[in-house]
Structures are given as C-alpha cells and as structure tokens.
Amino acid sequence: MTAPDWYTSGFPHIWLPYTQMKTVMPPLAVSHTHGTRIGLADGRELIDGIASWWTACHGYNHPHIRAAVSSQLDLMPHVMFGGLTHKPALRLAERLVKMLPGDLDRVFFSDSGSVAVEVALKMATQYWLNKNVRKRSTFLAFKGGYHGDTIAAMSVSDPAEGMHKLFDGLLPKHFVIDLPSDEKTIAAFDKFLKEHAGELAGIIVEPLVQGAGGMLFHGQEVLQRIRAAADRYMLLLIADEIFTGFGRTGSMFACDSAGIVPDIITLSKALTGGTMALAATVARGKIFDAFWSDDPKHALMHGPTFMANPLACAAANASLDLFDLEPRLAQAMDISEGLEAGLAPCRDIAGVKDVRVKGAIGVVELDRIDDLNALKNRFVEAGVWVRPFNNIVYLTPALTISDEDLNTLTAAIVDVLRKP
Numbered sequence: 001m002t003a004p005d006w007y008t009s010g011f012p013h014i015w016l017p018y019t020q021m022k023t024v025m026p027p028l029a030v031s032h033t034h035g036t037r038i039g040l041a042d043g044r045e046l047i048d049g050i051a052s053w054w055t056a057c058h059g060y061n062h063p064h065i066r067a068a069v070s071s072q073l074d075l076m077p078h079v080m081f082g083g084l085t086h087k088p089a090l091r092l093a094e095r096l097v098k099m100l101p102g103d104l105d106r107v108f109f110s111d112s113g114s115v116a117v118e119v120a121l122k123m124a125t126q127y128w129l130n131k132n133v134r135k136r137s138t139f140l141a142f143k144g145g146y147h148g149d150t151i152a153a154m155s156v157s158d159p160a161e162g163m164h165k166l167f168d169g170l171l172p173k174h175f176v177i178d179l180p181s182d183e184k185t186i187a188a189f190d191k192f193l194k195e196h197a198g199e200l201a202g203i204i205v206e207p208l209v210q211g212a213g214g215m216l217f218h219g220q221e222v223l224q225r226i227r228a229a230a231d232r233y234m235l236l237l238i239a240d241e242i243f244t245g246f247g248r249t250g251s252m253f254a255c256d257s258a259g260i261v262p263d264i265i266t267l268s269k270a271l272t273g274g275t276m277a278l279a280a281t282v283a284r285g286k287i288f289d290a291f292w293s294d295d296p297k298h299a300l301m302h303g304p305t306f307m308a309n310p311l312a313c314a315a316a317n318a319s320l321d322l323f324d325l326e327p328r329l330a331q332a333m334d335i336s337e338g339l340e341a342g343l344a345p346c347r348d349i350a351g352v353k354d355v356r357v358k359g360a361i362g363v364v365e366l367d368r369i370d371d372l373n374a375l376k377n378r379f380v381e382a383g384v385w386v387r388p389f390n391n392i393v394y395l396t397p398a399l400t401i402s403d404e405d406l407n408t409l410t411a412a413i414v415d416v417l418r419k420p
C-alpha cells in the first residue's frame with residue numbers, strides 16, 4: 001500500500017523515540033482514533049491494547065473531554081501561570097487534593113511525567129535545605145524502577161537498557177537497591193538505611209507496579225514497609241503514580257490500596273484521559289510549610305512555560321468527571337478478570353516464564369524475544385496494537401474496552417505466541 005504524501009515527505013525529517021533510525025521498522029501512519037480503535041491511513045483499523053502508553057483510560061476521543069477542551073479553546077487556550085491563574089487549574093488542584101489519600105494538599109503542575117519527577121526530587125531536596133539540614137541530597141530508588149528520561153529522573157531509574165550506563169558521567173549518583181520484598185532484600189534494605197539514611201533526602205518508588213522496567217508487581221506490604229522505614233529515618237517518600245494512578249491497578253491510586261500516604265506524589269499520563277500533556281507533583285502540607293518563609297530563596301525554583309495549560313486542565317477536569325460519573329474502577333476489575341481468563345492459556349506455551357495480572361494490567365513474560373520487530377508485525381497482522389518490549393508482552397487497555405475487544409486482544413496474544 002502506498003504511503004500518503006505527508007508521510008513520504010515528512011518522515012525523513014523526524015527523529016523517533018528509543019529508535020535506531022538506520023534499522024527502524026517504519027511506524028504505521030495513523031489517520032484517526034476512536035474508542036479503543038486506531039485507524040490507519042491505509043484504511044485498516046487496530047484494536048488498541050495499550051491505550052497510548054496507558055494514558056487513554058476512557059478510550060480515544062471521548063465526547064465529554066472533547067466538548068470540555070473545545071469550550072476551553074474558545075475561551076482561552078493558554079495563559080502563563082506566573083503571576084496569573086485560572087479556573088481550570090484551581091478547580092483541578094482542588095479536585096485532585098480531594099481525591100488523593102491523606103493530606104496531600106499542594107499541587108504543582110508541569111507538562112510531562114519526567115518533569116513531575118524532577119520537581120518532586122527538587123521539592124524533597126530543598127525541603128531539607130530550607131530546614132537548614134545539609135548533605136541530605138541523595139535518594140534511594142529501586143531496581144526495576146523507571147521514572148523518566150530527563151537527567152534526574154534517569155538517575156533514580158534502574159539502569160535499564162543501558163541508558164543509565166551511557167550517561168554515567170552526566171548523572172547525579174543515587175542509591176538503587178532491591179525492593180524489600182523477601183527476607184534477604186528486607187535485611188539488605190534495613191542495613192542500607194542504618195548506614196546511609198543520614199545522606200538521604202528521601203525514597204522514590206513506583207507503588208505496586210514497576211511499569212517500563214518490566215511490568216514487575218510487588219505487594220502492598222512492600223510499600224507499607226517502605227513507608228514505615230521512611231518514618232523511622234525521617235525520610236521523604238515520593239510515590240511515582242504516573243503509571244499506576246487513575247484506576248490502572250484497580251484502585252484510584254496504588255497508594256490507596258496499600259493504605260499509605262506518600263509525602264509527595266507524581267501524576268501524569270491518564271490525568272487528562274490521555275488527551276494532552278499535563279503532570280502534577282502534589283505535596284503534603286508539611287513539605288509546603290518548609291517553603292513558606294519571608295526568605296525568597298526558600299521559594300520552589302521551578303516554572304515550566306506551559307505549566308497548568310488551561311486546555312490540558314480542562315481535559316483533566318473532564319476526565320475526573322468521567323471517573324465520578326462512570327464506573328471506571330469496577331470496569332478495571334472486570335478487565336482484570338478478562339485478562340486472567342484470556343491470558344491463562346499462555347501459561348502452557350513453551351517459552352512463557354510468567355503470566356501475571358494486576359488491575360487492568362496483563363503481562364506475559366517470556367524467556368526471551370528474539371525478534372521484537374517480527375513479533376510486533378504479527379500483532380498488527382492480527383489486527384491488534386500490542387507493543388512488546390524486552391521479554392514482555394503486555395496489555396494496558398482503555399478502562400472502557402468492551403469484553404469483545406478485550407477477548408480479541410488476549411486471543412491474539414495466545415495465537416501469536418503459540419505459533420513460533
């Protein structure tokens with residue numbers, strides 16, 4: 001099939017993410033999306049299994065979000081947030097604070113997950129500086145973790161795919177150890193804190209699911225243990241819920257189901273129902289209080305140009321309406337059952353190491369995937385959009401996906417993996 005003109009003339013000028021451009025499998029040209037479908041320029045349609053990096057929680061083009069963005073567009077697409085403020089941002093901040101656990105109370109908006117993490121790290125570091133405590137400027141992070149691609153976010157991520165190593169000379173040094181999930185790792189965690197707690201500003205963790213690091217799950221007790229240790233050593237706990245937030249694990253936030261309140265939480269991805277770039281770093285009152293001062297140097301020195309973009313805030317408010325009006329968490333639990341049942345046959349396929357499901361996340365872990373591109377192509381040929389990475393095939397569909405589409409996705413995975 002011939003590619004459209006815009007593709008042929010524009011593609012030689014584009015630089016794709018995480019891609020060796022010399023050997024790249026040319027990306028598919030998309031002309032439109034709707035619901036859980038991706039429409040290709042050549043007329044084919046794919047059922048989307050990953051909701052655009054798990055952002056489009058209500059499916060694509062939801063009419064309620066479109067209407068909200070469209071009215072906001074007529075009124076005010078953007079205005080700077082320095083010295084000015086607006087209703088969509090303040091409403092959103094108030095609503096987020098109401099729905100977040102505990103006394104997470106102050107919202108700082110930015111425009112991507114990585115930047116939300118940078119802001120969280122800066123908040124935690126400056127918290128100590130403002131309190132006149134020096135030398136607490138490093139963080140404890142966990143193997144398997146991923147917090148983004150900017151410099152500080154990379155420095156608290158597991159050195160996955162060699163990214164960390166490549167930039168070794170550039171990255172600030174932090175500590176990355178195993179999550180305290182069994183006797184051995186708990187002992188190592190305790191020992192580490194005994195020796196190093198005095199150097200730490202805080203601990204950063206992806207609660208319940210480490211996403212991009214391999215869709216690795218851990219139990220609520222692991223988070224409770226980390227929270228208790230942070231309290232014991234007076235460390236700030238940052239929960240990065242950029243992946244897990246907004247129903248993905250079956251509760252609104254993963255911290256809810258573990259019954260813990262982090263000191264700082266980062267949100268993005270499904271915050272706008274996957275329609276626009278927006279992120280939030282939300283801090284507890286005690287963090288904010290450390291910045292409340294007559295000294296201008298105690299202010300938080302961060303301010304992205306497009307922070308709190310009114311269109312994105314309108315989309316996020318509309319997305320929260322949908323969580324209020326429609327049974328998203330129940331849908332996530334239905335998806336969970338569908339994933340369990342649909343992916344179960346994978347357990348009998350040679351080369352499958354593990355099949356696991358948490359909330360609306362389904363994972364098939366293989367011993368290895370020899371040819372990722374070939375596997376990706378076979379999913380497209382089967383009419384589904386599934387993007388395996390490393391040795392993982394996973395589904396994170398829209399929470400609104402129909403049983404029929406979900407069955408098609410899981411059946412495609414079983415079929416494709418069965419035929420070598």
Ligand SMILES: Cc1ncc(COP(=O)(O)O)c(C=O)c1O
Pocket residue numbers: 112113114115117146147148149206211212240241242243244268269
């Ligand atoms: C847990 C987590 N933190 C941070 C990020 C980075 O977000 P962004 O890609 O918007 O910078 C991601 C992205 O996948 C993520 O899953």
